[in-house]
Amino acid sequence: MRPIVLPGDLVATNPKVAGFGTYVENGKVYSKILGLLDKTETSVRIIPLKGRYIPSVGDVVIGIVREVSANGWNVDIYSPYQAFLPLSENPEFKPNKKPNEVLSIGDAIIAKVLNIDPKMKVTLTMKDKVCRSIRFGRIVFINPARVPRVIGKKGSMVKLLKSELGIQIIVGQNGLIWISGDRKKVSIGEEAIYVIEEEAHTDGLTDRITEFIKRRKSDVGIE
Amino acid sequence: MSESNEEKKDEIQLIFGDKRLDGRRFDELRNIKIEAGILKRADGSCYLEMGKNIVVAAVYGPREVHPRHLQNPSKAVIRYRYNMAPFSVEERKRPGPDRRSVEISKVSREALEAVIMKELFPRSGIDIFVEVLQADAGSRTACLNAASVALVDAGVPMKGMITSVAVAKADGVMVLDPMKEEDNYGEADIPFAFLIRGGKIESIALLQMDGRVTKDELREAFKLAKKGAMEIYKLQKEAIMKKYISESVENG
Numbered sequence: 001m002r003p004i005v006l007p008g009d010l011v012a013t014n015p016k017v018a019g020f021g022t023y024v025e026n027g028k029v030y031s032k033i034l035g036l037l038d039k040t041e042t043s044v045r046i047i048p049l050k051g052r053y054i055p056s057v058g059d060v061v062i063g064i065v066r067e068v069s070a071n072g073w074n075v076d077i078y079s080p081y082q083a084f085l086p087l088s089e090n091p092e093f094k095p096n097k098k099p100n101e102v103l104s105i106g107d108a109i110i111a112k113v114l115n116i117d118p119k120m121k122v123t124l125t126m127k128d129k130v131c132r133s134i135r136f137g138r139i140v141f142i143n144p145a146r147v148p149r150v151i152g153k154k155g156s157m158v159k160l161l162k163s164e165l166g167i168q169i170i171v172g173q174n175g176l177i178w179i180s181g182d183r184k185k186v187s188i189g190e191e192a193i194y195v196i197e198e199e200a201h202t203d204g205l206t207d208r209i210t211e212f213i214k215r216r217k218s219d220v221g222i223e
Numbered sequence: 224m225s226e227s228n229e230e231k232k233d234e235i236q237l238i239f240g241d242k243r244l245d246g247r248r249f250d251e252l253r254n255i256k257i258e259a260g261i262l263k264r265a266d267g268s269c270y271l272e273m274g275k276n277i278v279v280a281a282v283y284g285p286r287e288v289h290p291r292h293l294q295n296p297s298k299a300v301i302r303y304r305y306n307m308a309p310f311s312v313e314e315r316k317r318p319g320p321d322r323r324s325v326e327i328s329k330v331s332r333e334a335l336e337a338v339i340m341k342e343l344f345p346r347s348g349i350d351i352f353v354e355v356l357q358a359d360a361g362s363r364t365a366c367l368n369a370a371s372v373a374l375v376d377a378g379v380p381m382k383g384m385i386t387s388v389a390v391a392k393a394d395g396v397m398v399l400d401p402m403k404e405e406d407n408y409g410e411a412d413i414p415f416a417f418l419i420r421g422g423k424i425e426s427i428a429l430l431q432m433d434g435r436v437t438k439d440e441l442r443e444a445f446k447l448a449k450k451g452a453m454e455i456y457k458l459q460k461e462a463i464m465k466k467y468i469s470e471s472v473e474n475g
Contacts, residue, residue: 006375023382080286081287
């Protein structure tokens with residue numbers, strides 16, 4: 001069992017082990033956020049329970065276009081910082097088109113974080129095979145601190161959802177999740193994701209989700 | 224100022240032997256009730272009762288700052304709003320900020336700025352709103368306690384926690400956590416806020432005073448405040464634990 005720690009709790013006395021969610025002062029390691037303490041002999045880290053999404057390079061994110069300008073799109077990625085997608089980073093853009101013909105305000109996109117400058121100006125790219133603009137399907141929003149649980153160990157949870165339901169899922173690191181496929185199955189997938197968010201840090205979650213999907217499937221009456 | 228224990232005209236007796244007007248000992252806090260995470264739309268929130276004080280705190284952010292020119296390229300800006308509801312006091316208070324609430328907002332913000340790790344969120348802002356629904360002396364301390372819990376609930380990185388308590392001088396005696404009568408008819412009121420880290424008081428984040436006390440009385444006040452703050456800290460901690468306890472039970 002991992003105990004809950006609050007900001008300012010002393011978590012270790014060896015500064016070498018300090019990991020995510022901790023800070024060092026006078027050779028002592030303190031927690032800086034509310035979370036679960038994950039302590040091993042070589043490292044101490046805090047698993048956050050709450051908090052906004054802070055972009056980092058390489059993350060796949062789902063965002064909504066908020067503004068169209070002459071050289072790109074401003075995208076809301078549900079973090080403290082708005083992101084920018086330049087025309088040149090969108091392969092759908094052709095010189096004979098206008099930016100708002102490719103993507104306009106309110107469109108959802110799956111993109112990758114290309115670069116973050118020291119002023120936290122975030123640049124996105126769509127030059128990747130997972131990246132696309134979303135024209136169908138459903139987007140679910142969850143607490144970004146729970147995203148690792150929805151993905152599971154090496155993607156096990158997403159794999160489970162995909163194989164059990166035969167739907168397409170792309171998880172954005174910012175807590176937005178895109179699901180697409182048969183309507184009834186998508187609804188079950190959405191419910192399952194909310195269950196994962198709710199019970200994120202409990203034991204045997206994968207088994208319970210398998211059970212949950214089976215039950216919901218027979219309720220709705222598919223296969 | 225020489226003190227006499229006799230009643231002066233149009234003043235009331237505040238101390239009776241070793242008890243106070245409401246039957247508390249000199250170093251006893253009022254009843255405190257704290258509940259974390261009561262507002263669904265806020266990132267973090269807290270409801271707090273401290274005697275007859277009732278306050279609600281809400282934290283939003285880190286988020287984008289508007290208007291843009293307030294943004295700081297190297298760290299987050301923190302905005303703290305202390306506001307009293309018109310019905311929070313006996314005589315209707317005119318709504319909106321006044322000289323007193325602007326001052327309280329400023330000193331409270333400065334107390335919290337010392338613990339929030341602003342450098343982690345350049346160009347962003349953290350908004351803290353605290354509403355006083357019912358006031359009964361020491362509302363700024365109640366607000367700081369609530370804000371601190373709300374910040375933790377929002378997952379904002381901090382060096383430690385802020386715990387705040389006031390000490391007053393009533394009838395020549397230093398008393399912890401004064402209620403309205405002790406504040407109005409007492410000789411001095413000293414609100415403290417401490418940074419608590421690793422279960423210990425690390426530093427003073429806020430110290431104000433109105434009225435006059437001697438050096439020794441201030442020392443006495445400090446001692447009382449430290450004791451009171453540790454008790455409040457335990458309650459703050461409990462409130463957060465209570466909300467998140469299901470997370471720590473059997474986790475994988």
